[in-house]
Amino acid sequence: MKAEARSLSFYYGDFRALNKLDLAVHEHRVTALIGPSGCGKSTFLRCFNRMHDLYPGNRYEGEIRLHPDNTNLLAPTVDPIEVRMRLSMVFQKANPFPKSIFENVAYGLRVRGERSRRALEDKVEAALRSAALWEEVKDRLEDLAFNLSGGQQQRLCIARALATDPELLLFDEPTSALDPIATASIEELITELKARVTILIVTHNMQQAARVSDYTAYMYLGELIEFGRTDELFIRPRHKQTEDYITGRFG
């Protein structure tokens, strides 16, 4: 097990968005979070890298433990910057920095204090290769990242996320703005990446969850309704709410 939410609740001011979630994130596996809009899946994902800290009035209860050291990511004594060194997030829309392709990937490494040009070049290349982008950009590393296609920009963001060698990779609907071919290449990438990193992915696309994930969690109104092996859950869900959602029925 790589990480574990224990009795996790989250409040936007007075509004309780998550209610006592317990969820195990298995190491080197892809865990998908599915559920209708507003069910709290993105909120849950953002708890992991403490993104909610940026706004006043937000409040966590319970804990998220990161293994093997059993660190509670939500503990007030834990610095969110340190948390974000260990896990990376890829968003719905590709959001490259207004910099060159090279600098986008090197950014996290520079923040970490990497100064050696040689080390930076090696790590940027490795990250771009891992994100299956190297062959397409190796001759234009100084080009502005915005000149890449949507799918390439998203893979660049994945390369940027990978450069700092995270333990956990968080994806928030990473393909919802992409065409089917770019989507397929991102999904293929996710499958390849799980050999070296644990992945948690929020998706609106149930077929995507069925394709890429090993475990699936179904959430509704801030609660975790069902969690299980993806193939089990999509063939024989245990809860009627899950069944209704994945078969497209009125709840």
Next chain:
Amino acid sequence: MGVTSEHISKQFEADLDTTRTRVLQMGGLVEAQILAAIDAYATGSAELVEQVIESDRRVNGYEVAIDSACNHIVVKRQPAASDLRLIMAISKIVTDLERMGDEAEKIARMARSIHEGGAGLAQRFPGIRHAAQIAVRMLRQALDAFARQDAALAADVVKEDRALDDEFRSVLRQLITFMMEDPRTISPALDIVWVAKAIERIGDHAKNLAEQVIYIVMGTDVRHTSFADIEREVGKG
């Protein structure tokens, strides 16, 4: 898990309904075919024999059409959970129904040959009629269980297959005695053995159908498991 709510997509709902209805129509046709075949066996009516052979074409047509409908649903809707189980099971159920139709045709053809060889012998084996009644009842119950998504009723069908197997063995014993007493009857008696075997096979297919119903309703594959396990599984629901 009872699924009562409807799909958001009305077209999907309609496609599933149509496919389900067609399976029941096909089942009804096969049931009528078996009854006609058994009547042909009892009476030797050449007309009934032709009727059974003729309706087999319609049964085959149903099989192809329903399978194609299943393919369309899979490609268009990517069904999950109970919908997926329903579609996968239907595609197996139609194969079983089609095979039952083939068995009915076999019975009809045997009936022709038995009666050509001189009537009278067929009437002396009431066990055949009894076995046929059990087989038809099993099919009817399995179709009812499918229509009502009733796993308990389906489990009854699985159980009944044993009674049918016993009946088959008893008919076989009678026929063997008969053949030993008078070797001249071996040829027509063997035809009757084939009829009995066809009926026994119909029961097997009805049992398969019932097992698919349990899979649709419970999500558990109960093929090749003991009846005690099936009862336990169905009892959970």
